[in-house]
Amino acid sequence: MEFFERFAIPHPSPAIYASMVAIAVVSIAIVVGLTYFKKWGYLWREWLTTVDHKRLGIMYIIAAILMLFRGGADAIMMRAQLSAPENKLLDAQHYNEIFTTHGVVMILFMAMPFIIGFMNFVVPLQIGARDVAFPRLNALSFWLFFAGAMLFNISFVVGGSPDAGWTSYFPLADNEFSTSVGTNYYMIAIQIAGLGTLATGINFLTTILKMRAPGMTLMKMPMFTWSALITNVIIVFAFPVLTVALAMGTLDRLFGTHFFASTNGGMDMLWANLFWVWGHPEVYILILPAFGIYSEVISTFARRNLYGYKSMVASMVIISLLSFVVWVHHFFTMGQGAFVNSIFSITTMAIAVPTGVKIFNWLLTLYKGKIVMTTPMLYSMLFIPLFTLGGVTGVMLGMSAADYQYHNTMFLVAHFHMVIIPGVVFAMLAALYYYWPKMFGFMLNDRLGKIGAWIIAIGTLVAFMPMFISGLDGQARRMYTYSEASGFGIWNMISMVGALMLAAGFALIVYNIYYSFRHAPRDIGSDPWDARTLEWATHTPIPEYNFATMPKIDTYETFWDSKKKGTTLFPDKIEKIHMPNNSGIPFIMGIIFFLWGFSFVFAMWIPLIICTLGIFACMAYQSFENDHGRYISIEEIEETEKELGGKR
Amino acid sequence: MMKELFPMKQVMGFIFSLVLTAVALMVYFFDMSFAIGMTILLVTAFIQAGLQLVLFMHAGESEDKNAIYITIYYGVLIAIFTILGSLLTMVWTYQFQ
């Protein structure tokens, strides 16, 4: 029994016990349900072994939405605790665990999969390809993400949650101050998920560079695909830094090394340096695809070409380069002095310029456009003022001398939420509404969608604007309580109201999904928005092979032109199509990685070695495998096309 | 038969690499200032790396050579920024020893 003691929670609470029960019940319910409805075969064949980018995209998005609710629950608990001075809802330890998981979950297990999910679903379609360059690697990326997310998520019921913040600074994150396995979970779960993301970067770069339809030069690509290209460049060069940092953190905690220790020549602030070398490009990884979505949505619903294509591309290229030279602004106060701070202050302000260019381009796209206010468009319109607000506070923070006042106060917290939520979350919600009909064959209710958008937007303002004030007044970040005398109470109470509004807004989205699933008409056709780019030139539901024949591209908006001018988009004859086979290896490797990670977290060396051998065995199997895929015959293609509504 | 297995380009490249290694070794065998030593090391290392890239790895031989060169330049550029920026921040100007 002593062996099992290591899995106990160091700081339990009724809520944690209730969660353990809930997790067990739900897991059993899922297993029972699948068995009762005899769906194991279906699940294995259609989802667990799929290598289809469209399916993988949907799986990423489902996972992201589930994680949104986990992170959101964390947020509500934090806001509730802070809503009154000297509140007793959460003690300091639990508060620390909750803000840590909130940050990690929202950034790495909600925003990243949301973005990567849309990249998966949309990019191959937008460039007229049948799938990504490496479909099985793509599946592996998903299952590695899933394994990492699952590992991180069980921490709070098995062994203890990490509690050193999403940034996990040393020496706090070292064994002396973080005694539970929580920070091990942090180091290892994020490492696993990070490997998946790196593979995605390589996959999508190769795909976009080499698999575009004939005639689609780089400068004729849709803007979302451009944003995906640049994002994946950043991923490829940023994630290895995180890999090394997490490995060094793991070595410090589990193997007694002194990279980040305060003794034996270690340098604890090196962690912060390496973390942010990755961390700053990471926020651009989050925002650039969001900008890509806005470009698509705004141009579709302004019924106009995107203004300033070349400057949009140039601005993203510049952002990608600059994103690697601003990282020190995350720790101006750490002791490197005014000279270095000034350099990074300048680079930080420089990086605001290309973003500004993009905002102006979107505004100019709207000017003289014929605006159709749908839910995705509403999110885009709400994004522009709210993101600008958050963005300018970023410039304030970027002034290193002034930052000594703002750093690690609620002002900072307000800034990054006011850029991430209107920037990334609104884009993901807009994309969800925009691409939903292509994914599932019906539209989400527009009225409910718009009400939800307004509630979320106003809720964002109500929740985060007071934080600017309380931050300037002196409320520190990551503090589980404050005194009555400080005067922060009123601002935090207002924030609580905002948080509840946000919760209501997201609940409305869930209701919308349910309501639309039940009542929305299914005969909406394959291009319900009258859109401009190639992904809308497919049937709904999209056949496995995407396009029966390759489209021929002349301009930036060949699909739009083919609709308005009647030109032929698909001139070729149907030939048999080569498709990759499904594979169980990515899923199996995901499971082994999960077990590997779990063994590592608890320093169970024998299982760890066995799992390591298992991973290499899977790789060797893959190497020797002789799978050449399969062909879809011409007859099958013609039949599918006829069923779905004729060759387009 | 044997001659065609040892193309001149590869052989010359190998010999040149050995020469560059020997030049770098002078830093160990002879006394010199830090600045000169570092310069020799930087020059020989980057030349040898470039040699491997172009000559041995055939970086420029396919239709993707632009993508490949840009990847390498970008990677090296960012690597240099990261190393120099980190050194600047954590070692050369750090005020609290």
Place this chain on the structure above:
Amino acid sequence: MKIDHSLPLEYSTDENRLKILGFWIFLGAEVMLFATLFASYFILSGGTGDGPSGAEIFEITPVLIETLVLLTSSFTIGLMVHAMRLGRQKAMMGFFIATIVLGAIFLGVEIYEFVHYVHVGAGLQTSAFSAILLTTLGTHGAHVTFGLFWGICILIQVKKYGLTPRTTNKSFIFSLYWHFLDVVWIFIFSFVYLKGMM
């Protein structure tokens, strides 16, 4: 699968060209991996605590052997690709085996080096300097080790299937990996050992 006979076999199909480009991009990521290790090394190399510094523990002889062995193995893997393009399977496999043997010798010397360092008081847990030294060298060494196993798997496939688009593609990609490891070693040789012994 459409085969373009005007190109070398390893480039001859769409899938092959995708894999080669994808691998170059992976090498770009590896540049950043090793750059991070180097950045950490330069920052922590003064952090010797109670333990020895580089100048005190580095020995030129094993380092020289490692460098020459790895450089030669890079030469032989290049000859492997050349023989492969000439269609000479036996010669190609010969150079491949030579590369793997040289790689194994490299690893052997490196293991001796590590044992020596631990002996003279620079173990993984001694100081920040020893930790980053062993981690940097160890990461490179782990890459070499993985390469040896990977190389053997490919060799088995070449023996079984001969020189096909698939096996030549794998062999070429392996050569890219192997050359890259030598490039990293050039920087380790220069900026870890030589700089440390200046």
